[in-house]
Each structure stands twice: as structure tokens, then as C-alpha cells.
Amino acid sequence: MGLGDDVTQIASDVGGALSGVAVDTAKAVAKTPLDILEEILGGKPPLDTAQGGEKNEAQKNAEKAMTAADDPAQKALIQQKLQEDQAATTAKLKRHRELMADEQQFYAQGKAQEEQEKKVEKQQEKEQEKFEIKQLEKQKHENLQVKMAQDAANAEKSRNLGAG
Numbered sequence: 001m002g003l004g005d006d007v008t009q010i011a012s013d014v015g016g017a018l019s020g021v022a023v024d025t026a027k028a029v030a031k032t033p034l035d036i037l038e039e040i041l042g043g044k045p046p047l048d049t050a051q052g053g054e055k056n057e058a059q060k061n062a063e064k065a066m067t068a069a070d071d072p073a074q075k076a077l078i079q080q081k082l083q084e085d086q087a088a089t090t091a092k093l094k095r096h097r098e099l100m101a102d103e104q105q106f107y108a109q110g111k112a113q114e115e116q117e118k119k120v121e122k123q124q125e126k127e128q129e130k131f132e133i134k135q136l137e138k139q140k141h142e143n144l145q146v147k148m149a150q151d152a153a154n155a156e157k158s159r160n161l162g163a164g
Contacts, residue, residue, distance in 0.1 A: 041093075042089060
């Protein structure tokens with residue numbers, strides 16, 4: 001029966017590995033662009049907080065190493081390394097979020113300044129139009145006065161010529 005037990009053990013190990021691969025593949029396919037970006041930037045939060053109790057590979061490996069290690073000093077060293085890695089990841093994610101917030105604020109300020117400049121420009125254009133209209137009306141009025149003066153002078157000449 002020893003051979004049967006070995007075959008059963010191997011079959012269950014292969015089944016477990018295939019199931020793990022299927023789960024990993026499903027998780028990789030379900031990633032959003034934001035998840036991929038966070039992984040690239042090194043700021044992907046641990047899956048135990050994001051996925052309701054599941055642990056990421058690094059934590060699983062660290063726990064396996066801790067259970068496999070018999071030396072308490074080695075366990076403490078592994079635990080310290082894990083905490084340092086988590087702190088570094090958290091700090092990096094915080095730094096990236098702050099940078100993104102700063103960029104968004106800078107963009108919003110630039111947009112507001114651009115809109116203000118457009119408003120000022122439109123106001124100046126309206127004022128320029130009003131000024132030009134007033135100038136045209138003034139010129140028209142002056143031309144009318146000149147024309148009336150010329151007509152009056154011509155009428156006077158006509159009277160003078162006709163009388164003489």
C-alpha cells in the first residue's frame with residue numbers, strides 16, 4: 001500500500017499546485033490598471049487588507065520561513081525584515097500619493113489661472129469693441145458736422161452767385 005499512498009500524495013500535490021496556479025492566474029487577470037501601476041511603483045498594498053484576509057506571496061513565504069526556522073533569533077530577524085519591508089512599501093506608497101496630490105493641485109491651479117486669463121482677455125476685447133464703437137460714432141458725428149458745414153457753405157455760395 002506504500003506505493004498507492006505515494007501516488008495519492010503526488011496527485012494531491014499536483015492538484016494543489018494546479019489549483020494555486022489557477023488562482024494566481026485569475027488574480028492576475030482581474031487586476032485593474034491602478035493595481036498594475038501600484039505594483040510597478042512598488043506601492044501595492046498587502047492583499048490581506050485589500051482582499052479580505054488573503055495574504056500576498058511575500059507574507060506567505062515569510063510565514064513559511066518562520067515556521068521552518070527553529071532558531072528564535074532567525075525568526076526575529078525574519079519578522080524584523082518583514083516589518084521593514086512593509087514600512088518601506090507603506091512609505092513609498094504614501095510618497096507616491098503625495099506626489100499625485102501635488103500634481104493634481106498644480107494642474108487645478110494652472111487650469112484656474114488659465115480660465116482667469118481667458119476672462120480678462122474677453123473683458124478686454126469687450127472694452128476694445130465698446131471703445132471702437134464710440135470712436136466710430138464720434139467720427140460719424142464729426143463727418144456729419146463737416147458735411148453740414150460744407151452744405152451750408154455751398155448754399156451760401158449759391159446765394160451769392162445767384163445774386164450777383
